[in-house]
Amino acid sequence: MVKQDEDRDALAEKLILANQELAFQNEEKEKRASELAVANLELEFQNETKEKLAGELIIANHELAFQNQEKEKRAAELVAANKELQLFLNISSHDLQEPLRKIQMAASRIETSDYLALSEKGRVHFVKMQEAALSMQTLIEDLLTYARTNSDERKFENIDLGIIIDEVLDELKDTIEERNAVIEVIEICEANVIHFQFRQLIHNIISNALKFSIPGKPPHIRISADLKPGNACLNDQLKQDLEYCHIRIADNGIGFEPIYREKIFEVFQRLYGRETYKGTGIGLAIAKRIVENHDGCITATGELNKGATFDIYIPTLKKPQHG
Template structure:
């Protein structure tokens, strides 16, 4: 549940509507005092806080929350249309806020930040729960194994210290997620390494403890992948000058990177000839690596993947445009014979954090196609898909040649 705090109803209603469109439930308070009363009764996962309000202002409310063990870890995003000066933004972070957004705000960016902070908050809770469970298991083992007790206690203390470091890092880094999110990788790597050491050396005889350790390792790996994908997504907002490039070279680089998976799956790839165009090579390489990687990942069991990549020159920037040898656009189609998807979910697949498949069977963060869509749009292009369950999918891209 998200709490919106603003003294003006006309500000609360559109925010609630934006959150509801993304299936995020929201509550509201029209003053700082009302917000504190509600927070005492309800466990909120995120607070969107106005700064300038009669009575207690937003800074005072957040400083009050920071003084309580129960509420100090609730992420708070300041949202203000008036207090845009650096001194107000600085005070927002100093009071305990994780971000400070000035109006007018990009609704897509707001939702992206909200979902990111919610994800980090839930990840933090999960790590705390697993840490507590592991501590209890260690206490049980201490009674039966005197010689192991000291080593397990030492390793457990180290794990708790690393967890506390991660919690502190999460609290600080949430303020600058889009700039320094790579700083989270190192503590995550240490949690994974130390948990593996504990599991392999001290928990072999306890299946339940091994299961909890494996969950911790899995959580750390998923978090690392999410950070990488979010960094990729956030980089797309920066301006990069396009350059003349050969699409055929991009595809060869992608196939080289995916060579192991292609061989492992015994996949067949059929490539057309491709024109040169102006673009950002690293970004377009990411698009086609994602599409071809998905075609390999979502292949049918015991059926060798067949991936066809065709290219046609067309006259206009439309999916149904006529072919033209002098056309200023190219239409690229990445077609596979995989598991496919129901076309009624077409709009959903390009939305960040959305996944149509069972994540226990198919790994992923739900960001790849959102990144692809944003890259293609930054190249003044279009992307869509056609699919049929158990038949396969075709992803269609239109890019300008000049």
């Protein structure tokens, strides 16, 4: 009897343990089922996200293809426009200047053979006619130069800027001597530039400095050029991780009010009367376009009757060296 009770207790204990194990397994199954449900929801969400991203990628690819087609179209239009511009320039160069040449030739003949026969008033008008013809010739040449600046083939070469400056100073030799100007070249470096365009740029700025000098005061022009990293140029228009050739041309001329520092680069902008300072008002616009052709930047600072300074930044296309 005692043996049977012991066996019954042992079985009951085993049954309790079995029930506990079964309950634990059921809890684990429910936990796993819950985790599986969460995983399925997560998988479903991921699949929906993937489908959404795939759809967005298809749209982005279509947009990119469209943009590439537009770029190719614009590039083709630009090539065609440049060809038309070149044709226009060739025609304009002849059609605009030929009548002017005839006027100047006729004036030259009158000056040679009939000038003394003119009345005093007639001579005054004759001189004005010659000046107007010369002014028109200069305007046409400047306009053609401005228009050609973007259509010319861009052939860059690494050159010592001192060579270009010497060429310009030689071209302006007579004016420099006439004005008793002092040209001070402080420091010069090499730059990767379009030679003839850069010579035009330097010529325009130096000739402006000679022209807009204070009456009775010899022009003093300082020219320097050195290499600087973009982040040391104090100009937010420059790329900070590129190296630049920084050219500075400063003078002691009549200068300008600071509010005009951007306006002076616009076409036909003149801050002073034509009677006092001759010119077409295109020189600095040409200078700016040339700098832009070099992917650079030009700025002007000045103060009335205290001179002007032009800072030109041309990328060397090299990463600046550190340390």
